[in-house]
Amino acid sequence: MKPAVRIAITGAAGNIGYAAAFRISAGGMLGTDQPIILQLVEIEPALQALKGVEMELLDCAFPLLENVITTSDIETGFKDTDYALLVGSKPRTKGMERSDLLGDNGKIFGPQGRAINNHASRNVKVLVIGNPANTNALIAMNNAPDLSPSQFSSMMRLDHNRALNQLSLKTGSKIADITRLTVWGNHSLTQYPDISHCRIDGQDATSVVDISWYKETFIPNVQNRGAEIISARGASSAASAASAAIDHMRNWIFGTPEDDWTSMGIPSAGDYGITEGLMYSFPVRCKNGSYEVVHDLHMDDFSTEKTKITEKELLEERDAVKALL
Numbered sequence: 001m002k003p004a005v006r007i008a009i010t011g012a013a014g015n016i017g018y019a020a021a022f023r024i025s026a027g028g029m030l031g032t033d034q035p036i037i038l039q040l041v042e043i044e045p046a047l048q049a050l051k052g053v054e055m056e057l058l059d060c061a062f063p064l065l066e067n068v069i070t071t072s073d074i075e076t077g078f079k080d081t082d083y084a085l086l087v088g089s090k091p092r093t094k095g096m097e098r099s100d101l102l103g104d105n106g107k108i109f110g111p112q113g114r115a116i117n118n119h120a121s122r123n124v125k126v127l128v129i130g131n132p133a134n135t136n137a138l139i140a141m142n143n144a145p146d147l148s149p150s151q152f153s154s155m156m157r158l159d160h161n162r163a164l165n166q167l168s169l170k171t172g173s174k175i176a177d178i179t180r181l182t183v184w185g186n187h188s189l190t191q192y193p194d195i196s197h198c199r200i201d202g203q204d205a206t207s208v209v210d211i212s213w214y215k216e217t218f219i220p221n222v223q224n225r226g227a228e229i230i231s232a233r234g235a236s237s238a239a240s241a242a243s244a245a246i247d248h249m250r251n252w253i254f255g256t257p258e259d260d261w262t263s264m265g266i267p268s269a270g271d272y273g274i275t276e277g278l279m280y281s282f283p284v285r286c287k288n289g290s291y292e293v294v295h296d297l298h299m300d301d302f303s304t305e306k307t308k309i310t311e312k313e314l315l316e317e318r319d320a321v322k323a324l325l
């Protein structure tokens, strides 16, 4: 058996953390030959609930799960961790301004970035899920000067998977036959789900679907899917978010399939004219544990405008947390 690797999950007693911990422990993220140690982090008031999660995890008798550490101390939580899923964040409450939300979350992700910088494995891979995910990831990354920015990412994979599903439902095609889809920008209503380079069973997606359906139905459906789930379920996406987090990490670690790519929030290097340093979702190919932006995609006026709208929102978010960067 390989030596165990450490996976930290913050907000592990919450909905997404709860859904993710069991699938990861069953081998869903790193494979069924990779033992793991879970380092579950919660705020003090949720530690008792976290104890319950730990008890259930142990009751599963997962052969791969070597140890479970539960803590509210982030230095313990991130110690030597190889992977960190930052799920726990402060939800937006009634009457709260976006800038308050950003500021409050900054107080969480700044210290977490520093703790990761000081205590995690030097090769740690960090995925930020807690909203506003892109800007929280930007804060964590900026507080970890000893690590490479390329070790930090934010989750756009749920949006990507939602877009795959909408396209599959519309065209009656298999998910596995849809490739080269991209969701650009922010995990928010301004995100741009783009099928202009997408292929369905080798054919251009734009030749298969009606362009007015694409612009007037598909894009808003993907953008608003989170709200649709909340109104149906009475709670926000949890299992699908956990599943997307696992997909994100699996691709990052093991690579994207040949001839396909995925969408990841990553620090912009200026590609496609997006402001450098912004945590922005691009089409990326992953190989050998690292990612590369897919270059030279033709962007028509519609796509350029959409990518700029979501960039503008991220610039505003960045300005609102400037003091924390």
Ligand code: NAX
Residues within 6 Å of the ligand: 010, 011, 012, 013, 014, 015, 016, 017, 041, 042, 043, 046, 087, 088, 089, 090, 091, 108, 128, 129, 130, 131, 132, 133, 155, 156, 157, 158, 159, 187, 236, 237, 238, 241
């Ligand atoms: P829950 O409220 O069920 O769970 C959040 C957990 O985080 C709670 O148990 C809470 O005690 C804990 N927590 C809060 N502050 C913490 C801190 N400083 N350190 C450690 N733990 C802390 O929310 P859940 O449904 O699990 O969603 C978690 C986050 O994911 C939210 O911010 C949510 O908006 C975000 N999402 C992001 C998505 C994405 O695609 N990027 C999609 C799904 C989800 O909406």
